[in-house]
Amino acid sequence: MNTxxxxxxxxxxxxxxxxxxxxxxxxxxxxxxFAKRHLGGRxxxxxxxxxxxxxxxxxxxxxxxxxxxxxxxxxxxIAYARKTVAARNVMFDAASVTEQFPILRELADGPxxxxxLIDVIEHIPxxxxxxxxxxxxxxxxxxxxxxLTYPSPxxxxxxxxxxxxxxxxIDNVLEVATLISEAEQAGWRxxxxxxVDLWLSNQYVHAAFEKRLPLETCDSNTSIARKIWFHFDRxxxxxxxxxxxxxT
Numbered sequence: 416m417n418t419x420x421x422x423x424x425x426x427x428x429x430x431x432x433x434x435x436x437x438x439x440x441x442x443x444x445x446x447x448x449f450a451k452r453h454l455g456g457r458x459x460x461x462x463x464x465x466x467x468x469x470x471x472x473x474x475x476x477x478x479x480x481x482x483x484x485x486x487x488x489x490x491x492x493i494a495y496a497r498k499t500v501a502a503r504n505v506m507f508d509a510a511s512v513t514e515q516f517p518i519l520r521e522l523a524d525g526p527x528x529x530x531x532l533i534d535v536i537e538h539i540p541x542x543x544x545x546x547x548x549x550x551x552x553x554x555x556x557x558x559x560x561x562x563l564t565y566p567s568p569x570x571x572x573x574x575x576x577x578x579x580x581x582x583x584x585i586d587n588v589l590e591v592a593t594l595i596s597e598a599e600q601a602g603w604r605x606x607x608x609x610x611v612d613l614w615l616s617n618q619y620v621h622a623a624f625e626k627r628l629p630l631e632t633c634d635s636n637t638s639i640a641r642k643i644w645f646h647f648d649r650x651x652x653x654x655x656x657x658x659x660x661x662x663t
Contacts, residue, residue, distance in 0.1 A: 468496030475502025
C-alpha cells in the first residue's frame with residue numbers, strides 16, 4: 416500500500432474531515448441528494464474511499480434495509496468511523512481501491528448493486544483509473560449503478576492556479592470526455608451527468624453510470640391522467656390540428 420497516501424489521509428482526518436462531521440458539508444449534502452436519485456431499491460451499496468464514514472452513515476440511515484460496505488485507505492479514518500457512525504447496517508474496513516480491491520469483494524460476499532465514489536475518482540492516479548473502473552464492474556451486478564462526484568476540471572485548474580494548498584496529495588484534473596471514455600470501456604453507460612454549483616458556479620461534477628440501460632415503459636406514460644389527456648386530445652383537439660396542418 417502507498418504509505419505516503421495513507422499517511423496523508425491519516426492526517427487529513429484531523430485537519431479537515433472531523434470538521435465536516437462537526438459543522439456539516441454542503442458538498443457532501445449535495446452529493447447525497449444526487450446519489451439518492453440512483454440508489455433506491457439497492458440491496459448492497461459500496462462506499463469506496465469513505466473517509467470517516469459521513470456519507471456511508473447518510474446512506475445507511477436512508478436505506479436501513481440495505482447492506483452498506485465502506486472502505487478507505489486510512490486505518491485511522493476507519494477506526495474513527497467505527498466509533499462514530501450510528502447506522503448499524505454499515506460495515507467498515509481499511510483497503511486501498513487501487514491496490515487491495517479484492518478486500519471489497521471478500522466483504523461483499525457476492526455482487527454489489529451500487530458503488531459510490533464521493534470525491535474519490537480525482538485522487539486515483541491517472542494510470543490506474545481505468546483499472547479501478549474494471550475492478551468495480553467485475554464486482555457489480557448486471558444492473559448495478561455507479562455514482563461519482565468530483566471537482567470539475569475548471570475548478571481543479573482554478574485551485575492549481577489560485578489556491579494550490581487546497582489540493583490533496585493526488586489531485587488530478589479529470590476531463591469529462593476522459594471520464595466517460597474510461598467508464599464505458601469498462602462496461603458502464605452514462606445515465607446522468609451535471610455540473611453543480613456550490614461556493615462557485617460549475618464547481619463540481621455529479622455523474623451516474625449503469626451497467627445496462629434497459630428500455631422499459633415509463634410510469635408517466637401509462638398514468639390514468641395521461642390516458643385521459645390522450646383520449647381528450649384525440650377526440651377534441653386533433654381534428655383541429657388536422658384541418659390546420661393538412662391544408663394544401
